[in-house]
Amino acid sequence: MRLLMVIAIVIFAMPITGFGWAEGSNILLDPYLMCKKTRRLRGKMAEICRHDSALLKEIINGINLGFRECEFQFRNRRWNCTALRKSMRKILMRDTRETGFVNAITSAGVTYAVTKACTLGNLIECSCDRSHSRRNGGQPQMVNAVTAVAALERQQAAYEKINTTNVAKRGRGKNRRGRLLKNIKFPEGEWEWGGCSDNVNFGFRHSRVFLDSRYRRRSDLRTMVKLHNNRAGRLTIRDSMRLECKCHGLSGSCTVKTCWLKMPPFREVAARLRDKFDRASKVILRNDGNSYMPEIETLKQPTKYDLVYSDDSPDFCEPNMRTGSVGTQERECNATSLKSDSCEQLCCNRGYKHRIVSEWVNCKCVFKWCCEVTCEKCLEKREINTCL
Numbered sequence: 001m002r003l004l005m006v007i008a009i010v011i012f013a014m015p016i017t018g019f020g021w022a023e024g025s026n027i028l029l030d031p032y033l034m035c036k037k038t039r040r041l042r043g044k045m046a047e048i049c050r051h052d053s054a055l056l057k058e059i060i061n062g063i064n065l066g067f068r069e070c071e072f073q074f075r076n077r078r079w080n081c082t083a084l085r086k087s088m089r090k091i092l093m094r095d096t097r098e099t100g101f102v103n104a105i106t107s108a109g110v111t112y113a114v115t116k117a118c119t120l121g122n123l124i125e126c127s128c129d130r131s132h133s134r135r136n137g138g139q140p141q142m143v144n145a146v147t148a149v150a151a152l153e154r155q156q157a158a159y160e161k162i163n164t165t166n167v168a169k170r171g172r173g174k175n176r177r178g179r180l181l182k183n184i185k186f187p188e189g190e191w192e193w194g195g196c197s198d199n200v201n202f203g204f205r206h207s208r209v210f211l212d213s214r215y216r217r218r219s220d221l222r223t224m225v226k227l228h229n230n231r232a233g234r235l236t237i238r239d240s241m242r243l244e245c246k247c248h249g250l251s252g253s254c255t256v257k258t259c260w261l262k263m264p265p266f267r268e269v270a271a272r273l274r275d276k277f278d279r280a281s282k283v284i285l286r287n288d289g290n291s292y293m294p295e296i297e298t299l300k301q302p303t304k305y306d307l308v309y310s311d312d313s314p315d316f317c318e319p320n321m322r323t324g325s326v327g328t329q330e331r332e333c334n335a336t337s338l339k340s341d342s343c344e345q346l347c348c349n350r351g352y353k354h355r356i357v358s359e360w361v362n363c364k365c366v367f368k369w370c371c372e373v374t375c376e377k378c379l380e381k382r383e384i385n386t387c388l
C-alpha cells in the first residue's frame with residue numbers, strides 16, 4: 001500500500017518538476033545530469049544530448065564562460081556571483097535581479113561559445129555565416145551601407161519568421177529593425193562581403209534549444225521571466241555585432257575592401273548586461289494570467305532587451321541559507337573608494353579590520369637582449385582591509 005502511494009506521488013510529481021528531476025537542480029549547474037535524466041526528451045534537445053557531444057561541450061563551455069564573467073562583473077559588489085554551489089543553487093531557485101542576470105549571462109555565454117566554435121571550424125554542423133555574401137554569377141557583389149542594411153534586415157526578419165508586411169503595418173518595424181543594426185558602423189562607399197562572419201544565428205538558436213525548451217510549455221510568471229531574460233542575454237550579443245573590414249590593393253591603396261560581421265569580446269557583452277541588471281524592472285502578473293507588466297504602473301513596459309525579475313533581493317550582508325547569501329564577512333574592501341567596494345557599503349557598516357602585509361614582489365626588472373627579463377625580489381607593504 002505504502003509503495004503504491006509512493007509510486008503515485010512520483011508519477012504525479014513528474015510533470016511538475018519537469019521530467020522528474022530533483023528539486024533544486026538546475027540546467028546551468030548540472031547540464032550533463034540534465035541530459036542524462038531527461039530520457040523523455042524529444043526533438044532537437046534530445047539530438048544534442050544523445051548524439052552531439054562536440055556541440056554539448058561548447059554549450060557547457062558557454063555556461064562556464066557566463067559564470068566566470070558574472071564573477072568578474074560583480075567582484076566588487078556584496079553579491080559577487082560566487083561560484084559556491086550552495087549559493088548559486090539558491091540564487092537560481094528564486095526570481096530576483098541576480099537570478100535574471102545569471103540566466104541572461106549564461107544564455108549569452110552559450111550563444112557566444114557556440115558561435116565562436118562555428119567560426120573556428122570546431123563543429124561540423126556550422127561554419128561562417130556566408131548568407132549575405134551571395135555572389136552574383138561568380139562576380140563579387142559590391143554593397144554599400146544602404147543595400148547591406150536592407151539585406152541584413154531581410155535575413156533577420158526571415159530568421160525571426162516575422163511577416164515584414166505585418167510589422168510595417170503596425171508601424172513598429174522601424175524601431176525594431178533600427179535597433180538591430182544600430183551599433184554597426186558601415187564604411188563609406190562600396191565594399192564586398194568576405195572573410196568569416198560570425199554565425200550568430202546558429203549560436204542563438206542552439207542556446208535557445210538547450211536552455212529554453214524545457215520551459216516552453218509553462219506560463220507561470222517565473223517561467224516567463226526566465227525565458228525573457230534568457231532571450232535578452234542572447235539579444236545582447238546579436239545587438240552588439242560589429243563590422244570589421246580589411247583593405248586590399250596595391251600597397252594598401254584600398255581599392256577593394258572586404259568586410260565581415262564579428263561579435264564583440266564577451267567582456268563587453270557582459271558589461272552591457274551588468275548595466276541592464278542595474279536598470280532591471282520588477283514585474284507582476286497581469287490579470288490575463290499570461291503576461292506581465294511593471295509593478296509600478298507609471299513605468300514603461302520593459303522591452304525584450306531589458307532584464308526583468310519578480311522577487312526583491314536580500315541585501316546580501318549576512319549569510320542566509322534560504323536566499324543563497326553568503327554574507328560579506330572577510331571580504332576585502334577598499335577604504336578610499338566611494339563605490340560598491342567601499343568598506344562602508346561592502347561591509348554593511350559593520351566596520352572592518354585593517355592590516356598591513358609585507359609581500360615579496362618582483363621589482364627592478366631589467367630587459368635583457370634578447371629576450372629575457374630578470375627581476376629582483378623586494379619586500380613591499382600592502383594595506384588590506386577586510387569586513388568584520
Ligand SMILES: *[C@@H]1O[C@H](CO)[C@@H](O)[C@H](O)[C@H]1NC(C)=O
Pocket residue numbers: 163164165166
Ligand atoms: C503577411 O501578412 C500579409 C497581410 O496580413 C498576408 O497577406 C501575407 O499572406 C502574409 N505573408 C506570409 C508569408 O505569412
Ligand SMILES: *[C@@H]1O[C@H](CO)[C@@H](O)[C@H](O)[C@H]1NC(C)=O
Pocket residue numbers: 071075080082326327328329330331
Ligand atoms: C566572493 O565572496 C565570497 C564569500 O565572501 C569569497 O569567498 C570570494 O573570494 C569572493 N570572490 C571574489 C572573486 O572576490
Ligand SMILES: *[C@@H]1O[C@H](CO)[C@@H](O)[C@H](O)[C@H]1NC(C)=O
Pocket residue numbers: 334335336337338
Ligand atoms: C581603491 O579605490 C580607489 C578609488 O576608487 C582606487 O584608486 C584604488 O586603486 C583602489 N584600491 C584597490 C586596492 O583596489
